[in-house]
Ligand code: HEC
């Protein structure tokens with residue numbers, strides 16, 4: 001891993017005012033090469049967005065009634081008020097069952113190359129379908145049981161029909177995944193950093209710009225790059241030191257190894273996207289670290305063998321704050337759900 005240190009420049013603080021005009025340009029260019037601004041939405045040819053699918057998916061996302069005990073919705077663990085997370089180290093699902101890992105945000109999640117910390121879900125559609133039968137999630141014994149509950153709710157049959165007009169029996173698990181996926185593909189959160197990447201140098205406060213520079217020079221961008229500032233590859237967590245020595249994790253998660261059984265995948269996780277990261281504590285796959293400065297310190301230590309000074313951490317955190325975007329209107333408030341004659 002590249003360990004380019006720019007400490008040399010630290011003494012030049014006095015010059016920085018006059019240099020900043022010049023430095024602004026190369027830094028922005030560097031950033032434009034490493035990152036990309038968010039698209040308007042995350043629809044693809046394979047998973048196109050239509051207003052009907054999004055309206056249905058939004059209702060389903062917030063609806064607890066399809067779950068085993070009628071209390072668990074996607075939004076229980078991906079709450080708007082907490083930027084699409086639940087604030088817990090590890091999520092708690094149906095019948096208070098513990099999840100093995102921390103809830104990542106659903107915001108911008110459709111950009112990532114795979115879903116889940118260990119990449120054991122293909123995309124947001126696959127994720128949504130399998131959440132129905134996840135024992136610590138919706139807890140349904142099978143997909144048909146979930147579909148039966150949806151069918152029994154007045155209002156959904158018509159919404160499915162509208163979203164999938166050419167299908168005889170549109171209420172099925174695949175369409176549940178497509179509808180929720182279409183909704184998730186609208187959940188983009190443009191941030192000050194996106195404005196910066198589009199050419200507005202003033203979009204980043206001075207400390208955040210210093211943090212961006214530090215983020216690049218420290219080597220964070222070897223893994224956290226692209227449109228998600230992460231979310232584009234797998235890497236071992238703890239390249240230079242066992243991660244749990246720094247995080248204090250009590251249960252050691254072997255990461256992708258448990259999915260593939262390939263020894264090369266031990267302690268390998270998806271590189272987390274850092275969009276909105278300031279809003280989504282606690283940190284890491286097991287929520288073992290409570291604050292962002294501590295997560296940044298640990299990352300530099302275990303991934304790059306670099307001990308960051310407090311001021312350097314402060315800069316990087318200021319940069320990460322610039323990745324906090326605006327919540328989509330259709331996510332900030334929950335929809336009114338279709339009325340139901342269904343009794344649990
Ligand atoms: C009980 C809490 C809970 C519920 C309910 C829940 N999730 Fe999650 N979600 C999680 C956890 C925990 C993970 C991470 C799992 C892992 O990586 O092993 C996750 C991961 C995800 C991801 C992947 C994000 C990423 O960065 O990889 C998406 C997308 C997602 N959930 C969407 C949904 C949707 C849509 C629903 C409803 C169909 C849902 N979730 C229901 C807790 C929950």
Ligand code: HEC
Nearest residue numbers: 220223235237269270271272283284285295296299300303
């Ligand atoms: C060699 C690849 C690599 C490098 C270099 C790297 N990271 Fe990470 N980063 C990861 C991986 C993998 C994870 C997910 C770890 C986990 O929780 O399993 C992660 C997670 C994080 C998280 C927690 C995100 C969350 O939502 O919980 C933060 C914050 C972070 N990195 C910041 C940084 C910073 C700042 C740097 C530079 C000092 C950096 N990373 C360097 C691979 C890397």
